[in-house]
Amino acid sequence: MAMSREMFWALITSVGLVVTVLFVPGGRVLVLPELFILVMIGLYALAAPGAEITDPDSARPVVDTGPGDDKVHTWPHLVRSEFLCAIFITLLLIVWSLLVDAPLEDPANPTRTPNPSKAPWYFLGLQEMLVFFDPWHAGVVLPSFIVVGLMAIPYIDINPAGNGYYAFESRKIEILTFFLGFHILWISLIIIGTFLRGPGWNWFWPWEVWDSHKVEALTNVNLHYKFGVRTETGAMIFGAIVVLGYFVLGTIAMYMGIVKMKGQEFMQRWGMPRFILTSFLFLNMMSVVIKMVMRHAGNIMYVWQTPWINF
């Protein structure tokens, strides 16, 4: 008889546990907990599903409720996967925890600020956005938009395709948008913030030494300055026109683009509230990209400067 799948995984995990105890430094202290896990695996292999449980693909539904019944019993099909996944992941975590110690630096000292001071890694995307936006914008408004925008997804996406299965072809735009927001922006900003930002939040390539005396020329100027506007009032009016123009023209362009791509009928069905919410959130997301490009390529600081608030 061929070895059943659960036996295979139980064997792999058991071997992993034994190897951990014998060869991983410090692994010996875990003899007792790991014996416990081994006993659990043994009990599981004996008491639970048994060899007659076959792959879900080939398991015959025991109660046939007619054509189209594609259900299988949770026990054992799902419970087995969950159990095996849990012991496998726990094993990985145990090995990782034996090999890599959690960091602990010097005692907290509010008078000694490290350079650079970095937020926890999962917030470094937001910290990196501080380069491009003021704190109220990068740290409060944009994260709020991210959370609200994520929550709005089920209500603005009325495409019936791909409800519960992978459907790349019929959901290209949705998936590309999510990919841009999640992978390109969120993840890459975290990578930049974690690995490429050093003292003074200056850019350091991995092969460069973090020199805390690195001199960076402050050559950033505001957009209105580039266009020859020098007065404060002029800057306010110029910035208002650019920012409001971006949102108004961007909304119009998105409207026309969607009508062209999906047709007027779709726009009717989609409705104005959904469209406005979507375009507003999308334009905000693109503003991050645009400001990043403007800063990195053109040293632009603010697009709209006022005495109270800057964009």
Added chain:
Amino acid sequence: MSKWEETKRQITESQVWQSIFRHGYDDTPGNRVQMVSGNVWLHLHPSKVRRHAIRMRFTWCMGGITFLMFLVTVVTGIYLMFYYRPTAEYAYADMKYLEFDMPFGMFMRNMHRWAAHAMVIAVWLHMFRVFLTGSYKPPREFNWIVGVLLLVLTLLLSFTGYLLPWDQLSIWAVTVGSNMARATPLLGYEGPFADWTGANPIYDARAFLFGGGEIGPHTLLRFYILHCIFIPLVASLFMAVHFWRIRRDGFSGPPV
């Protein structure tokens, strides 16, 4: 009968085994349903699930791994709580004590920290998978919202825990992370229109978070309570709703 089957039969038919487990497990459809519906933990599942919805290439296992990581942090976190005092005098010393003197102290701390990081990664990947399979579409819109709230709570759990070692890494990371709060429009003293609302360094959004104008012992206690009691409690409630609704709405999948 294979060797394995033979061994298994010998064990399960022995007097010892049968004295513990009175009834054999007869693999019938009724028993399979019973195993799930009659078990307080397993009945979070429906007793039958759609076949394709349990394949790993569909689920990536990420929701389950997120929950597993949560359970690991609960267990290891309780262990750490026995040895840790959330006051500025003792917190750091307790960390050292925990690492060098307590049995399994370093190991438990490592498990706690790495599981927390893994939970953040797993919850992101879970969200990505749910997006790719369109599992937020009707009738599961609201469960996606609950999921987004759980994502935020996961980050807050991790963030509040970040302060507790009370070392340079933690206070400065939390300082930088919380500085955003003082820039909140209207509510933060460095944010736009603070003059108009009267927000000041000891009375604004960040001071509310810190329990004072600067990060200090009061912040440590505040984050400790948020980290160990308040947020886990709220997250558990939302998890219950999240799992319950998956069960009620059924696992997602293509039309039959």
